[in-house]
Each structure stands twice: as structure tokens, then as C-alpha cells.
Amino acid sequence: MDNPRPGLHGRGKVLIARAATVLVTVALLLSTAADAPGDRLAPVQWRMAWSAPADGDAGGMNPEFDVLLHGASEQVLAMATGVHSVRVHDARTGRLVRIQHMSSAPVAGVWVTSGTVVVLTGKQDDGEQWLQAFDAATGATLWRRAVNLLSQERVPGTGHYSGPRVVVTERGIVIVERQFEPLTLLSLDPRSGTAGARTVHERHCDLTAAGARSMLLLLDYCAGNRMRLSSVDPSTLRTEWRRTMPSPALTFPNPRQIGDAYSLDLTVSGDGYAAAGDAFYAPDGRRLPIPREAPRAAGSAGGSQWSEPLYLNGEPEGFDMSIQSLPAFLTSLDMDTRRLRSLPLDVPSGTTTLVGTAPGKAFVLLGTGRIAAYILTYGIPTGRELFDGVPLDAWPDACGLLSAADLRPIADGYTPSPATPTRFGQRLPHPAQCDWIPPTDDAPVVSLAVEWVSSSNATARRIYAIETTGIKQTLAYDATTEDPYLLDYLRPTATGSSGAPETVVNAGPVIVRLVSTSRSALRLLAPLVRDRLLARYRLARPAPTPPPHLRWSSPTDGHLQGAPTVSGDAVYAAGGGRVYAMDASSGRLRWSRAISDYVSGPLQSAGDLVYAGDSGTTLHALDTRTGRSRWRYSLDPSPDLGFHFLATRGRVILCAGSDIIGLHASTGRRLWRFRTGGSCAWSRPRQAGGTVYIDDHAGAVHALDPATGRPRWSVRTGADERASPWVTPAGKTVYVAGADRRVRALDTATGAQRWSTRLGAALTFAPLPAGATVYVRSADYEVHALDARTGRKRWSAPTSVIEPALGLTVGQDRLYVVTSAGIISAFDTATGAERWSAPMGADIILGPVVHRGVVYVSTDGGVVHALDGATGARRWRMNTGDALGNDAISGNALTHANSLLYTGGGGNVYALHP
Structure with missing residues (x-):
């Protein structure tokens, strides 16, 4: 038997130890992500x-x-x-x-x-x-x-x-x-x-x-x-x-x-x-x-x-x-x-x-x-x-994040329909998507998808933060229900005329998205999903912090079309192809009615009916108590630029193309038709003292009997055919501002001209009569104060206004004007001296509105600002979630009634404490 040489056993131990060290080092290198490829490494x-x-x-x-x-x-x-x-x-x-x-x-x-x-x-x-x-x-x-x-x-x-x-x-x-x-x-x-x-x-x-x-x-x-x-x-x-x-x-x-x-x-x-x-x-x-x-x-x-x-x-x-x-x-x-x-x-x-x-x-x-x-x-x-290296069993069961009991307030009998649990060709232990199917066709389907499970909470928070930042920069969202874990918003539809309700939720490493045709359903269910995920990952539930000036908010299922309309104890709004009736005090939904893919606004209410136009072709009359359709009037052929209407208790005056049409308010039956010399597609009928006033694109103003449609008088203002004159009736005088650079005062009974004043540029907005003064704004960015009795110019003030479509508002002894895209100014009504000027930090897109010494404007991004009318100091501001003006609100979108300020944004109707 051969004997080992002396010392070999000890040296073998050293070699073995060195080999083990090398193996451990290699194992460590292979078990971590290196910055350079190796023979056995892969991206x-x-x-x-x-x-x-x-x-x-x-x-x-x-x-x-x-x-x-x-x-x-x-x-x-x-x-x-x-x-x-x-x-x-x-x-x-x-x-x-x-x-x-x-x-x-x-x-x-x-x-x-x-x-x-x-x-x-x-x-x-x-x-x-x-x-x-x-x-x-x-x-x-x-x-x-x-x-x-x-x-x-x-x-x-x-x-x-x-x-x-x-x-x-x-x-x-x-x-x-x-x-x-x-x-x-x-x-x-x-x-x-x-x-x-x-x-x-x-x-x-x-x-x-x-x-x-x-x-x-x-x-x-x-x-x-x-x-x-x-x-x-x-x-x-x-x-x-x-x-x-x-x-x-x-x-x-x-x-x-x-x-x-x-x-x-x-x-x-x-x-x-x-x-x-x-x-x-x-x-x-x-x-x-x-x-x-x-x-x-x-x-x-x-x-x-x-x-x-x-x-x-x-x-x-x-x-x-x-x-x-x-x-x-x-x-x-x-x-x-x-x-x-x-x-x-x-x-x-x-x-x-x-x-x-x-x-x-x-x-x-x-x-x-x-x-x-x-x-x-x-x-x-x-x-x-x-x-992202996450084990597949870490993906939660999409159908387990809601239950039939959760959906019972919407409708009793919802059943889950899980999708095939595969992702990237690999089978998950649980379905990543679940559709909750209602028992009847009139209840909404609710879809819940687990969109991602990250390797860490921090990575998921980063993805969620970037996703929601992009949403808030480009889409309409619900700023009043947003919290650190949840955002409700409207995804654009293929037609671009409305929005599809969605909610994205992040809790721990999980990001979930809910989709439904009903925004109310998502508002109910998304917090439940959020809370279950927070409990699963042992995270604290957020405390609700509603805006201090918010009385209530009520969601619609799409972008708002027009300003909310307040009539008595009800608020009416159009969004997502539907008309909604809400309690003016609480925001509780009374009814909603599908009209068409697009409902033009604003709505109007008179008597026991609320009126809405769809896609510029049909006028609908709905019962204010039930939302049931009472009648419809369709235009044939349909006008190229839609129509405008004025609803009163006895008549509805419709302006489409070059036709002015009188309808019976209760039945929708056509009573009369009056043809103008030019299109009135850009004009809105106005009624004062039992007369309807309408201007047309040929530069004429017409005074009509609302019962018969017969003209009481028609006056050409001298304006060219490229623009309609602006008309404001007040008492016994109709004030007209036209593209011919003139402001006219006409007698309401006869149409006779009382005075005419020429300014330096075409007028860009309807005259604003207030007491003994008429205020107008011209295309050379000046505001003018004219004597209401004589037309004599009292004062003029330069404004450098960029957006001439915004109006003028008078409150106490101040005239409020948007003087540039993001600045509102107050002028002394007696002298025209500027009293204050306040930058809003973004383009002003709505307003100004004044009420009880407070001035309200809304800026790009959907923020409502309340300013002190005397000093311009900011009192408060609230985000409505309308990121880029997606809610197509025309005219004055801030309305005072019932001691509340009503507005819309982000697909919601808001009632604010003024």
C-alpha cells in the first residue's frame, strides 16, 4: 500500500479551500445581475x-x-x-x-x-x-x-x-x-x-x-x-x-x-x-x-x-x-x-x-x-x-378582489366570468382578469384586470405615479375622489366625443384597473378593491380629505357637454350621451336618460320639461320628474353647423341654418317658420318683454312674436356677412355690437335707432348693459364704457386681451375683464382706472362670474379660483379634474343658485360653497 508523501494532506486542504472560495465567488457573480455579459449569463x-x-x-x-x-x-x-x-x-x-x-x-x-x-x-x-x-x-x-x-x-x-x-x-x-x-x-x-x-x-x-x-x-x-x-x-x-x-x-x-x-x-x-x-x-x-x-x-x-x-x-x-x-x-x-x-x-x-x-x-x-x-x-x-422576476403565485385572483355582495347595490345577481389565466404564454395560478356580468342588460358590466405585479412596492409606485401623472395632464379625471392609491378618469373613445370610465388602483406591488360604462359603479367598487389590497399588504387605509368648499359632486359617464343647468331644486347635465337630473341640494341622482352618442349643451329647462339637442339634428324634450321622453323634433335636412334653441313655458324657438322655427313647448308641434337673410348658426335666440330677438350672419337683427313668428321689425346693422352682430336686450332698448365697428341702441318696440357709436375696431362680444352704462370690448383689445342713453364714450381702457371670447362682468363698482390668457383685472366702472390685476398661473378659459363680492374664474387644467372682488386677493381654489378643457363647456360654466356655485369638470357636476 502506497503511503502519501508528507505534507500533501495539508496542502490538499489549502487547494480545496481555495477552490471553494473560487466556486463561491463564481456563484455570487452568477446570482447577481452583472453589468457585462459572461459565458453563462443572459440579459x-x-x-x-x-x-x-x-x-x-x-x-x-x-x-x-x-x-x-x-x-x-x-x-x-x-x-x-x-x-x-x-x-x-x-x-x-x-x-x-x-x-x-x-x-x-x-x-x-x-x-x-x-x-x-x-x-x-x-x-x-x-x-x-x-x-x-x-x-x-x-x-x-x-x-x-x-x-x-x-x-x-x-x-x-x-x-x-x-x-x-x-x-x-x-x-x-x-x-x-x-x-x-x-x-x-x-x-x-x-x-x-x-x-x-x-x-x-x-x-x-x-x-x-x-x-x-x-x-x-x-x-x-x-x-x-x-x-x-x-x-x-x-x-x-x-x-x-x-x-x-x-x-x-x-x-x-x-x-x-x-x-x-x-x-x-x-x-x-x-x-x-x-x-x-x-x-x-x-x-x-x-x-x-x-x-x-x-x-x-x-x-x-x-x-x-x-x-x-x-x-x-x-x-x-x-x-x-x-x-x-x-x-x-x-x-x-x-x-x-x-x-x-x-x-x-x-x-x-x-x-x-x-x-x-x-x-x-x-x-x-x-x-x-x-x-x-x-x-x-x-x-x-x-x-x-x-x-420582473415576480413568482407567478404572487399575482392575486382578479375575481377574488370583488364579490357578488359588493355589486349588490348596483344590481342583485352579478356573476364572475374569469378570463383564461395566462400571461406571456405562461399559465398563472389565478385569472388576471375578471368580468362581472349583470343579471339584466340595463345594468353595467364591470371588468377588473390585474395589470401588473412589480418586484417591489417602490417600483409599482413609480409606474403608478407616471401613469397617473400622464392621465391628469391629458384626460378628464375625478379630483375629488383621488387619493394616494386610486384615480378615476375618462379614457377617450374612438369617436372622441365622450369618454369611457376607468379607475386605476395601486396598493403594494399590485396595479389594478377597473372598467365599466357606469362611473357611479366604479366610484362604489374601486375603494373596496383598494382596501382589500391594502389589507393584503398590511398598508394603512387613507383618510378621506374632501375639498373644504365642496358641498357635493356627482359623476356622469362621459365628458360634460355644456354647463350644468339649475332649475328649481334640480340640476341637469349632459355627459356620455345621457341627460342627468340631480338633486340640487344633495347631488343625489334622480334619473338619467340615454339620448344619443353626443348631447350638445347647455340644456334648458322650462315648466315640466328639460330640453337637449343631440348631434345637431334632433331636439329632445324630457319629463323633469321621470326623464321619460315627451317628444322629439328632428331637422330635415340636418343643418351643417347644428342648431341653437330657446325654451320658454309656451314656446321653444329653434335656430338652424337660416330658419327660425317656433315649436309648441308641450307637444313639439311646429307652429311657424321664419327665414332670415343669413345663417343664424352662431346666434342664440334671446327673449325679453314678450319678444324674441335673433341676429343672423348677414348683419341683421330680427324681433319676432314668439306666438306667431311674425316679425315685429328687422334692422340691418351694416355689418358685413362674415360675422353676426351681438345682441343684448335690456328694458326698452336692444344693444347691438357688430363687425362694422359700431354699437347701436335700438328701440325694442319699433327697431328705431336711438344712437350709434363707432369704435376703432370690430366688436368681439355682446354688449353688457349695467345701470346707466353699456360695456363693450373691441378687437383692438380695448374695453369701452358708453353712456346707455346717448352712446357717448365715457372711458376706454387697454387690456391686451388674448382671448376675446371671454365675457365682461360687473359687480358693485368694478368691471372684471380677462386681460390676458392668465390674468384677470378689475376696472373702476366710473373712471376706467385699473384697481387690481391678478395672475392665475394658467390660461383663463371660463368666467369671470361675480356673486356677493366674490369673482370666480376657471383656468386651463380645470381649477376654479375665487377672488375677493374688491382687492383681487385669492380666497380659495379647487381642482375639478378637467385637464385640458375636455368637458366642452360653452358660455358661462359657473352658475349661482340655491346659495351654491355649480360647475362641471372631469366628467363630474360640482356644487361648491361660495
Whole structure:
């Protein structure tokens, strides 16, 4: 038996210990996400490295030239800032390097290549644009030259071009121009700007283009032939390879046709991999056998190599990504497995745009107005990368977040209908979506979807915060029920005339969305879902904090159309194609009635009827107690610009086109018709002292008997036919302001002119009589005070008003005027001296309204402001949730009645304590 040599046993222990240390180190490296790929590592996550504010266009694109407003490389990120400058950041750290000021023309496009920043300035309709370049490191200007880019207008008899007008690569800049016929491609040197090769495209062929870092791809189609994908040298414009494919109708799942031309879809990654419809190509032109299927996660640990991201989420159009979750996903081509690969980002998809890539990097424009730089990290894949690494059993049961008892206040007998519990081709333990089906057709369906479960509460909060920020910037939402975990809003419909009620909820790592046709149902159910999730993750329930001046709010199922109408103890409103009746004191819904897809406002009430117009063709009369339809009057033919009406107890006066029609208020029977000399589509009938007054587009004012329609008098004001005069009856006088720069006072009985005063510009609003003075506003931005008896000018005051459609309001001894987009001013009614001026911080879109010494205005974003009428000091403000004026309210949308202030916004009707 052999004996071991002395000392070998001890040295073996050392070797074993060292080997164990190495193995532990390797295991630790493989168990964490490394920043560089290894032999057994695969991409597992996109990690945000930094973000910076982006002041340019929120969509990241200039639609005039179909070019990006941001450019990126491994070293530099450049973006359009404001109008006339470009901001340059270090792409690795996000550090601001410089702000480069350009010419006086607006920045229209930005690119980065080979240490050079290329900038397009100018507008399409200016007839001339400029390309210029500066050194990314020093900021020194390299060159500047005038260009004439192809416009978006298609010339008859030529093919359609649907790609960017400028493509910047490391080997050359290619511009698409049309100085003369036909379409021409011109190559420029990136560092010197000198012109190189030029080629003419075939006249009758459709074309699109896209660029990678070192190549230009052209996709064209000539009628009757096959499509061709060509790789072109950007410096010489010579074809390097060409591949053919079937016609667009066969290649693209949903081909878009513009007249007799096709809009061709071509997507190229920064490293040259291309996607055209169903086909994928390598940079050398090889057709890649990539199946058209849902993207997969990283897969097995095989050191797979991915292309730079091709697109974000569902692009290109028509490609079935089968991803319906909330986060944004970046999708690449896996060169080893020949499959699409996707990984989620920690931001939502709806307002996110991919604006640039570099090896292992992606630059994403967020809906919050920031650009984020992401780095692709590597690790050992687990198969859950598409789920942000979350175990599948962590996804809650969508049907378990509500019960039939929860829905019983809406209707008894709701049953859950779970969707197939699969996501990204993997089966979940529980359904991620559940539709609650009502027992009858008149009750609303409620859908609940678990949209995402993040790896941490913080990641979910980030996604939710960006998602809700985008919603509040662009959509109508319910500001009174919003809390840190819940937001109720209206998603735009396909027609754009209304809105679809939705609620998004975030608690812990879970984000849930509820959808229904009934906003009241969502207002009831969403807090229950929120509270169950908060209890599941042991989080505190929020304490409700209603606005202090809110008496009540009542939801409608769509955007409000017109101001709420108060009549007696009821408030009427139109939204989502329905008319609603609410208790004026409590907001309790009395009834709602579906009218049509669109209800024009404002509503009017007289006697026991409330009147509403639909889509400019039919007037509806509804019973104020039950909402039941009493009669309808349809216009045939329907007027091009809709109609206006005036409801009284005995008559309804309808103005449509050049016809004024009198209807019986109780039956809708037509009693008479009066034809004007011009259209009255922009006029609203007014009644005073038993006479109806209407002005028309031919510059005439008519006084009619409401019972018979017979004219008591008609007077031409001398205004041209381009604009109607403005008419205000008051006592025994009718005041008329016309486009002929004159204000007239007419006798209500005879139409005889009492006085006429000429001003320096056309009048922009109806005269406002108040006591012994008549106030008017003219197109030269002046407010005038005229003696009501003689027409003599008492004083004039310049206002610099930007929005002339807003009215004038008098309260006590003050005249309140919106003097610029975001400023309201008060003038002394006796002298015209300005007493105070108050900036609101945003454009004023409604008001002013004055009541008991308080002035109210509403600003862009749906904020109601209450100001002290004597000093302009702000008393209070409240957000109504109407982000961008989505609730189409015309006229005066702030109404005082029953000691409350009624208004609308965000699809809700509000009653405020004034």
C-alpha cells in the first residue's frame, strides 16, 4: 500500500479551500445581475441609470418632417430644448455638458453621430430649412447649409413617401428633398456638410426609409411588383444588397393605404436589424427565421446575444405582441435562438417613447417630460424575467378582489366570468382578469384586470405615479375622489366625443384597473378593491380629505357637454350621451336618460320639461320628474353647423341654418317658420318683454312674436356677412355690437335707432348693459364704457386681451375683464382706472362670474379660483379634474343658485360653497 508523501494532506486542504472560495465567488457573480455579459449569463433586466428633463415635444417626434427631436450615441445624448436651443448630456452619467443656442428658427430635429450633433431648424411652410452641425465635445460649429426637404403633401401622379426627411448615420447624412420633380435622395458628409451623391427615386413607387448607425435601408413598392428592401451606402447611395418580398397586402398584417399608395412600415435597430411586416433581416441582408409570436423572456442561460431594441411594446403596427400589461417593454432579436425577446421597464407604456439606442443602452422619453437612460444587465435567467422576476403565485385572483355582495347595490345577481389565466404564454395560478356580468342588460358590466405585479412596492409606485401623472395632464379625471392609491378618469373613445370610465388602483406591488360604462359603479367598487389590497399588504387605509368648499359632486359617464343647468331644486347635465337630473341640494341622482352618442349643451329647462339637442339634428324634450321622453323634433335636412334653441313655458324657438322655427313647448308641434337673410348658426335666440330677438350672419337683427313668428321689425346693422352682430336686450332698448365697428341702441318696440357709436375696431362680444352704462370690448383689445342713453364714450381702457371670447362682468363698482390668457383685472366702472390685476398661473378659459363680492374664474387644467372682488386677493381654489378643457363647456360654466356655485369638470357636476 502506497503511503502519501508528507505534507500533501495539508496542502490538499489549502487547494480545496481555495477552490471553494473560487466556486463561491463564481456563484455570487452568477446570482447577481452583472453589468457585462459572461459565458453563462443572459440579459435579465433593463436598469435605469439616470434621467434628465426633456423640454421638447412630449411625443419625441417632429410630425412635419417625421424626425426625432432627440439624438443618442454611446457618449452623448442631445435633445431639443424649448424652441431655439439644444441640450447636450453625457450619455453615461446624464451630466449636462452644455446648452447650444441655435439660430432664430425653431429646432425641428436633432441627431448624434461620430461625435457630431446635427440639428435641423426651420418649418415646413417656410419654404427653407437649415441643417447645421457642431462638435459634441467642444460645441464648435462645423457647418451650416440650406436644405429643401420633401413636404408631406403628396404630388398627384407620384409615389408616396412615408419615412423621415432626414436620416443621419456615421457614414453619411441622407436628406429626402423635392426641389423639382421627382423625389431625390442627397448624401452629405457628417463632419463637413459637403454634398456627395444624389439619386432620383422612381416616380410612381411608394417608398419609406430608416437608418441604423452605419447603414440606410429603403423599402419600396411599385404597383404590380414585389416589395424590395435595399441596403444603401449612406455616403455613395449605392445599393449594397437587395431582398424582395410579397406585396404590402400580403406582408403587413394591417396594410395602410393612402389613396392608391401604401404607407410602408419599416423598423431598424441601431445595429442594423430590420423588421418589415412579418419579415426580419440581419444587417447583411439575411432573412431571419423569426416566428411571428409573442416575445419571450431571456430563456436558458446560454450567453445569448440580443440586438439593440427594435421597438417598444406594440410596434410595428399590426404585429401581435400579446402584451397587455401596464409596463413598457423593450423588444430585441435573440441571435442565438432566433426569437423575439422582451424585458419590462419600470415605467408605464402608454406615454413612453423609445428615442434612441446604443450597445447595451436605451433612451426612453417618459410621459412626465423626462428622458431616462436604461442599461441592459445580465444574470442567470429564471424564466420570470417578463414578470420582473415576480413568482407567478404572487399575482392575486382578479375575481377574488370583488364579490357578488359588493355589486349588490348596483344590481342583485352579478356573476364572475374569469378570463383564461395566462400571461406571456405562461399559465398563472389565478385569472388576471375578471368580468362581472349583470343579471339584466340595463345594468353595467364591470371588468377588473390585474395589470401588473412589480418586484417591489417602490417600483409599482413609480409606474403608478407616471401613469397617473400622464392621465391628469391629458384626460378628464375625478379630483375629488383621488387619493394616494386610486384615480378615476375618462379614457377617450374612438369617436372622441365622450369618454369611457376607468379607475386605476395601486396598493403594494399590485396595479389594478377597473372598467365599466357606469362611473357611479366604479366610484362604489374601486375603494373596496383598494382596501382589500391594502389589507393584503398590511398598508394603512387613507383618510378621506374632501375639498373644504365642496358641498357635493356627482359623476356622469362621459365628458360634460355644456354647463350644468339649475332649475328649481334640480340640476341637469349632459355627459356620455345621457341627460342627468340631480338633486340640487344633495347631488343625489334622480334619473338619467340615454339620448344619443353626443348631447350638445347647455340644456334648458322650462315648466315640466328639460330640453337637449343631440348631434345637431334632433331636439329632445324630457319629463323633469321621470326623464321619460315627451317628444322629439328632428331637422330635415340636418343643418351643417347644428342648431341653437330657446325654451320658454309656451314656446321653444329653434335656430338652424337660416330658419327660425317656433315649436309648441308641450307637444313639439311646429307652429311657424321664419327665414332670415343669413345663417343664424352662431346666434342664440334671446327673449325679453314678450319678444324674441335673433341676429343672423348677414348683419341683421330680427324681433319676432314668439306666438306667431311674425316679425315685429328687422334692422340691418351694416355689418358685413362674415360675422353676426351681438345682441343684448335690456328694458326698452336692444344693444347691438357688430363687425362694422359700431354699437347701436335700438328701440325694442319699433327697431328705431336711438344712437350709434363707432369704435376703432370690430366688436368681439355682446354688449353688457349695467345701470346707466353699456360695456363693450373691441378687437383692438380695448374695453369701452358708453353712456346707455346717448352712446357717448365715457372711458376706454387697454387690456391686451388674448382671448376675446371671454365675457365682461360687473359687480358693485368694478368691471372684471380677462386681460390676458392668465390674468384677470378689475376696472373702476366710473373712471376706467385699473384697481387690481391678478395672475392665475394658467390660461383663463371660463368666467369671470361675480356673486356677493366674490369673482370666480376657471383656468386651463380645470381649477376654479375665487377672488375677493374688491382687492383681487385669492380666497380659495379647487381642482375639478378637467385637464385640458375636455368637458366642452360653452358660455358661462359657473352658475349661482340655491346659495351654491355649480360647475362641471372631469366628467363630474360640482356644487361648491361660495
